Amino acid sequence: MSRRKDGGIEMVSKLPWQAGLVLGAAGYVAMRYGLAWCMTTFGGPTGQALGSSLDDGAYAPAAWLLLIACWLAALISYLDSRRRHRLLASQTGLRSLSAMDWREFEMLVGEAFRRQGYKVREIGLGGADGGIDLILHKDSATILVQCKQWRTKLVDVRVVREMYGLLMHHRADAVKIVAIGHYTDDAQRFVHGKPIELISGEALLAMVRECQAATRQPKHA
Structure with a gap:
């Protein structure tokens, strides 16, 4: 499964x-003050000399760049979480599910699983997915997910069959295929006795509504 590696900001x-x-x-x-302290304290004569130069602010620009990069990534994460929240809250039925583009559909499915306690890794949103859009982790189990917004x-x-082959290749524990529509009779017969769950539009809508209800439920002290 080829996949572009994330940069530092994307990872954070x-x-x-x-x-x-x-x-x-x-x-x-750590960069602005910790390096100088470590070198001065544990580096011997050479470290003390380097630490003295760091005390003069030699690494200050790099420290500021690191701070700005991490806080920029935090802003992206915050805006992304708000978008997912609004996306999930705005769903009213199968028609609204169908109105989304494929990126939003994958985000919605990922958020629905995230609200169920899964750790979600998005694959399809980052580029070529090789048939896998999401990878779920929960209770030491790894589950592959494909989203079909047909x-x-x-x-x-x-x-x-392709997803079953990916399950065997990656030695995952299970597969979930999420679609707005339904599955052919042959597809439903094939999954019998296999760790594959076929989630139709009605089942996805039920998941979304359950998440919406949990969000609206008042929290008790």
Whole structure:
């Protein structure tokens, strides 16, 4: 499964936005003051000389760049989380599910699983997915997910066979295929006795509504 590697900002932006703020502040302090202290304390004569130059602010520009990069990633993460929240909250039925583009559909499915306690890794949103759009982790299990936003076309057995092959290749524990429509009879027969779940539009809508209800439910102290 070929996949473009994420850069530093992209990696941090996939963390909760609070983590990006903390990483930026900690990285700034470590680079701006921690390196000089470590070299002066443990580096001997050479380290003391280098530490003295760092005390003069030699690494200050790099420390500021690190802080700005992490906080930029935190902003991206925050805006992204707000978008996902609005996307999930705005769904009213199968028609609204069909109105999304494929990127939004993958984001919605990922957010629905995230609200169910899964750790979600988005593959398809980053480029070539090789048939896998999401990877879920929960209770030491790895689950591969493919999203099909076909409005009229039935998902046939060929798609299911391909995902089963990916399950065996990556030694995953299970597969979930999520579609707005339905699956052919052959596809439903193929998954019998296999760790493959076919999620139709009605089942996805039920997941979304469950997440919406949990969000609206008042929190008790």
